Amino acid sequence: MNVNSRRLVSIGAERVSHVSNTEFPGHYPGEDHSWNLDSFKKNLTVRTHRLSQRSIEFDIIGIDASIANAFRRIMIAEVPTIAIDQVYVFDNTSVIHDEVLAHRIGLVPLNVDPRTMDGWDGEGDTPTDRNTLEFRVNVRCSFNPEYHNNTDKKGKSSTTTTTTSGSPVQGLSDDKLYTNYLFLSKHFEWNPAGEQLDKIKPLPPLGALNPEVVLAKLRPGQAVEMVLHARKGVGKDHAKWSPVATASYRLHPNIVITKPIRMERAEDFRACFADGVVVVDKKKGTVSISPTHMRNDTVSREVLRDPEFRDSVELSRIRDHFIFEVESESAYRPEELLGEAIGVMRDKIARMREAAVALLGSEQTEPEEREDGDVLMQEVV
């Protein structure tokens, strides 16, 4: 793969250089690098690589790091999701303290599509069927009479009741000895209010995305009774509202062999890279780089430690080739996240533009001095 050297971030044994993009107007004499939508469209490539029900890998080629980073940051911190925000504890006799349990409950991802709900405006807002979902929890642990000696299963004496234990049968697991010994995320029971049932009908029963999250362990006589309020929020307020487990990008590696590698050392050379990156053809006696597997390389620079290989290979990364890896941990399908992030970004742009245009309109008015000395608008002649 022959890449224009201007697109490469050089990687040396001890340093990384040519990190920043230099294609700005006025940087290269005689070249026009001003913004041009048509040439941007021509140079842009977006390719989906892998997709599962939980994660996606896609490439965006031809954008600046500031744009790629904006999308990454928005996916983590500004795409809204639904999470439990208020916990009303009526009974909690488990060994987990109220506030710790409430925190754990908040972190459980819910299967509610955020697009079906309104946002929450903060402390002064009132809960309605549009912005709040109510879940109830009522878990009570007790002895399982079947496996305690008091039940006379094994023909022994029975003098105890289910609230006071007989001696348990030894060597049995908790799930046999007790009922409800775990408070799990599947114990969130949705309590539909107002128009919610009609609006959110086609969805599966609302609740936790993963029903098996253990929130507390219980013993007979212990119980948890709560009302939970789920609301819409964003990851920058609290990580529980982040729709992704990870959202990251890396630059596409670029490896060029500049001098032939001796066949005797081909195996050592191959071992310096990730699996499949180096192809050794013993019949032809050639060592080459696989263009398709090059993206898997970690660019560990192991090859640069070998005195013989050091001058035979050039390592770099392609500055405008971003490989995104996004794992959804929310009601969004992984392929929806970039679109949502772009939508959020465009909303932000629209809000700023509106404010900027309003400033433009007020340019002719008298300058206003604020208390802190900042001048809202300077006088215009």
Add this chain to the structure above:
Amino acid sequence: MATAETPPKIRIMKGASSDLSAATYQVYDESHTMGNALRWMIMKNPKVEFCGYSVPHPSEPNIQIRIQMYDNLSSLQALIKALDDLDNLCDTINEAYTESLQSDEYERWDEKS
């Protein structure tokens, strides 16, 4: 909560030149996300002499964008143009991504949770 009214989204800071050919804009409730993307797009404008941004303090939700123009042009106009261009860029990427998802040549796999 005793919150004062929310500050204006964009404020021109003290010291801007009277024709706005050089000005610093303080943008409320924005971060590096918009700051760096906008800085890049403003710098793509050949009429811009200088553009830089900063987050003055990590616990204040503000960014400051400094724009200086050639030929006494309005930096506010450059800001608006950059916002428009950034919106076009977002739209273009979204279209290309949607098309890529539909083109259906990628690996689909089953990930166990």
